[in-house]
Amino acid sequence: MKIQAAVTHAQGEAFSIEEVTLAGPKANEVLVKIVAAGVCHTDAVGRDLGVSPYPIVLGHEGSGVVEKVGENVTSLQAGDHVVMSFAHCGQCENCLTGHPTVCSAFNDLNFGGRMDDGTCRLHQGDTDIHTFFGQSSFGTHIVAHERNVVKVDKEVDLELLGPLGCGIQTGAGTVLNRLKPEFGTSIAIYGCGAVGLSAIMAAKIAGCQQIFAVDVHDSRLELALELGATHAFNGKQVDVVKEIQAASSGGTHYAVESTGVPPVVRQSLNALRPLG
Template sequence: MEIKAAVTHAQGKPFAIEHVTLSAPGPNEIRVRIVATGVCHTDAVARDLGVSPYPIVLGHEGSGVVEQIGDNVTRLAVGDHVVMSFAHCGQCENCLTGHPTVCARFNELNFGGRMEDGTCRLHQNQTELGTFFGQSSFGTHVVAHERNVVKVDKDVDLALLGPLGCGIQTGAGTVLNRLKPEFGSAIAIYGCGAVGLSAIMAARIAGCRHIFAIDVHDSRLALARELGATHTLNGAQVDVVEEIRAVTGGGAHYAVETTGVPPVVRQCLHALRPLGQAAIVGVTPEMKIDVHNDLMAEGKSMIGVIEGDSVPRVFIPQLVDYFKAGLFPFDKLVKFYRFEQINEAFEDSANGTTVKPILKFDTE
């Protein structure tokens, strides 16, 4: 079928909305009419740094309605409301033990530009277009494997839910699935974008006593306070390490580092108490740390976390339930844009005007 999609033709080029041909779903696949899709920093990285082959249709936080199912699909039916998340094989040791975020084929299936069977579902004339995260949600319709599609309640605004598939589950899952902070503990969140603010909301759900939000933008710190931060620190104005140690009597038990900025990474380690744990989720360049003094000498741990160590079919419905109960108000992070405003949405995300842009489609 013919659809409209935002095509990335070459590294660093603006998104171009063009007509594209979408193939029918194969076995174990479904076709989804996209209602909305989140704009994520990972899409910008793929556009600008060439982590996936061009030309490609990016987008990986899609939500929509199932329109067609292929052979062997058993979990989903036409008319279901769904959120799409990352692709994974479902067969490797990590997938089978509840850690699909570190699937043995993760990079291939999400960044390799092709579906699991090695073919493309998107074409433009005789040219194959790459697929991103097994979905390519910057299009009016997508074909995806049923494994990376999550059925969600129909009584929640479907346009809100796409970002649960990546950025929001990354922040919340890092806290709730991986760090699992003890009730009454102290946690520091570095960076108050969508990932960091989601971690703050999760820390409140977990019952942390001290929830530190660290950023250099006062507007984001104000939102962090509204969402559950007990202390907000502007890293450009105060000594973050001293402030955290003073309030906690020795340092935070946990840290979530979302910025990827090397001095901030070191700062998050220095502000931990002995035996503290830091989860790194930001894309960090090569950097140096003092392994002995920053980690080993005080028994600290630093771990990398991808996609919040989530099992999307379990965790995303849990986040929807928290939202419905008023405990996870992630709607306060978002601003809606028309699909045609995709380049504006990316600009607003990059300059900090909008925490989490969501593109809405008119495909009724």
């Protein structure tokens, strides 16, 4: 079928809305009409840093409605509302023990540009258009394996759900599944984008007594306070390490750093207490 998609033809090139051909779903795959897609920093990395082959359709936080299912699909049917997430093999030791985020084939399946059978579903003429995270949600339709498609409640607005596929689960999962902070402990969240704000909400759920939000945009800090942060610091205006250490009796028990900016990474370490 013919669809519209944002194609990146070479490293660093701008997205170009173009007509491409999407092959139908094979066994264990589904065709989804995209309703919305989040835009993540990883999409910018895919465009600018050459982590995947070109040409490519990026996008990995898609939500939509199932239009068609391939053979052997048992968990989904046409009309289901779904969110797409990362691809994983479902067969390695890590996948079989409930840890698909560290699938042994994670890099190949998400950044290698092809589906798990080694082929592409997107084409322009005779040219393969590569896939990102097993979905390429910067298009009007996608084909994905049912493993990385999750059914959601039809009563929830699909336009809000795309970031569940990456940013929200990354931030919340870091707190709830990895750090697992004890009730009454302190945590600092550096960067209040989708990942950081999700970590703040998870820290609130976990019962952290002090939740420090750090960013350089006051509007984000205001939202962080609404979502559960107990303190908010603008890194351009205050000495973040000094302020956190003073408010937390020497440093936080936990920290989540979501910016990747080296000086902020150092702040997150320096503001931890011993054994933090």
